[in-house]
Amino acid sequence: MGVGIGLATGRPGASTGGGGVPSFLTDLIEYWPLADLVGEHAGRVLTNNGSVTFGAGHIDQCAAFSGSNYLDMAAPASLQTGDIDYTLAAWVKLNSVVANSAIISQGQCSSELWYDGGWDTFSFTQWRVDGGDSISAGSGSYRLEPASTGTWYHVVGWYTASDGKAHLRVNAGTERISSAAGFTPAVSSSNFAIGRRPDGAHNMDGYISDAAFWKRALTSAEIVDLYAAGTGLAYPFA
Numbered sequence: 001m002g003v004g005i006g007l008a009t010g011r012p013g014a015s016t017g018g019g020g021v022p023s024f025l026t027d028l029i030e031y032w033p034l035a036d037l038v039g040e041h042a043g044r045v046l047t048n049n050g051s052v053t054f055g056a057g058h059i060d061q062c063a064a065f066s067g068s069n070y071l072d073m074a075a076p077a078s079l080q081t082g083d084i085d086y087t088l089a090a091w092v093k094l095n096s097v098v099a100n101s102a103i104i105s106q107g108q109c110s111s112e113l114w115y116d117g118g119w120d121t122f123s124f125t126q127w128r129v130d131g132g133d134s135i136s137a138g139s140g141s142y143r144l145e146p147a148s149t150g151t152w153y154h155v156v157g158w159y160t161a162s163d164g165k166a167h168l169r170v171n172a173g174t175e176r177i178s179s180a181a182g183f184t185p186a187v188s189s190s191n192f193a194i195g196r197r198p199d200g201a202h203n204m205d206g207y208i209s210d211a212a213f214w215k216r217a218l219t220s221a222e223i224v225d226l227y228a229a230g231t232g233l234a235y236p237f238a
Contacts (some may be wrong), residue, residue: 023219023222024222024225024226024235024237025041025236025237026214026216027214027215027216028041028212028213028214029041029042029078029079029213029214029215030042030044030079030212030213031210031211031212031213031235032044032046032194032210032211032212033059033060033061033209033210033234033235034054034057034061034062034063034071034194034208034209034210034211035054035057035060035061035062036054036061037071040235040236041235041236044073044079045073046071046072046073046194047071047072047073048069048071049069049070049071049072050066050068050069050070051069052064052065052069052070052071052195057091057207057209057210058091058093058152058209058210058232059091059209059210059231059232059234060209060234061209062091062093062207062208062209063194063195063207063208063209064206064207065195065196065203065204065205065206065207065208066205067095067096067099067203067204067205068203069195069203070102070193070194070195070196070203070204071193071194071195072191072192072193072194072196072198073191073192074191074192075106075107075188075189075190075191075192079106079192079213080106080107080187080188080189081106081107081110081111081126081159081185081187081188082110082185082186082187082188083161083164083184083185083186083187084159084161084215085158085159085160085161085162085215085216085217086111086158086159086213086214086215086216086217087156087157087158087212087213087214087216087217087218088103088104088111088113088124088156088157088158088211088212088213089113089154089155089156089157089210089211089212089214089218089223089226090103090104090113090154090155090194090208090209090210090211090212091152091153091154091155091208091209091210091232092115092152092153092155092204092206092207092208092209093149093150093151093152093153093206093207094115094147094148094149094150094151094205094206095149095150095205095206095207096117096149096205096206097115097117097120097146097147097148097149098117099117099202099203099205100114100115100116100117100118100201100202101114101115101117101202101203101204101205101206102114102193102194102195102196102197102201102202102203102204103115103155103194103195103204103208103211104192104193104194104211104213105192105193105194105196105197105198105202106188106190106191106192106193106198106213107127107187107188107189107190107198108188108190108198108199110126110127110185110186110188110190111125111126111127111159111185112124112125112127112197112202113155113157114197114202115147116136120146120147121146121147122147122153122155122168122170123136123137123157123168124136124137124155124157124158124159124166124167124168125166126159126166126178126181126185127185128183128184128185128186135164135165135166135178135179135180135181136166136178137157137165137166137167137168137176137177137178149206153170153171154170154171154172154226154227154230154232155168155169155170156168156169156170156218156223156226158217158218159185159217160217163180164180164181164182164183164184165177165178165179165180165181166178166181167217169223171227171230172223172224172226172227175220192213194208194211195208210232210234210235212235
């Protein structure tokens with residue numbers, strides 16, 4: 001896909017070449033640019049806990065987290081994960097690479113795209129809903145290069161139900177794949193959160209923009225297109 005201008009916002013978007021609906025809209029549940037609390041795709045409104053602020057980001061605007069504040073909302077069935085194909089994606093810039101920092105998380109220790117301070121790397125984790133057994137792509141034996149503070153990264157994590165595996169790509173780079181889960185992830189009705197886990201752990205100290213949730217696994221080509229050689233590709237992708 002080439003790069004065009006999103007008609008609704010002026011933000012960078014994807015060109016379809018023939019004026020058709022971009023593939024990114026297929027099974028897209030929500031897309032939060034994080035210029036404010038409102039999602040651009042379905043209008044879902046986040047709750048601001050602890051005075052998260054908004055300012056200049058990578059593509060356009062972003063949310064700034066201080067390590068004690070976060071955004072969240074109740075998770076009806078449309079925002080729940082579990083044993084289904086789904087993708088979480090966002091741009092993130094860290095102020096600290098020491099602490100564990102949640103980017104996007106759903107459920108009480110259910111699904112989390114995060115920075116693992118213990119392994120100094122981004123990670124995507126799928127738990128059993130009780131928070132016990134888990135699989136991760138990106139940490140442990142799947143460790144990536146450590147991140148740097150003050151640098152924007154595009155982080156994409158996804159789960160494939162057919163083989164029970166977690167996947168991760170950072171800046172459209174090498175795909176990291178976990179071992180098979182060996183368990184069936186349960187569905188959690190706990191909140192959908194950005195900048196912290198719903199259970200109160202992994203507070204973000206840094207910046208997040210263009211947080212998105214699909215109920216399908218994005219293709220390799222789509223992830224490359226979203227990264228757009230570091231420029232970033234934003235909703236409405238047309």
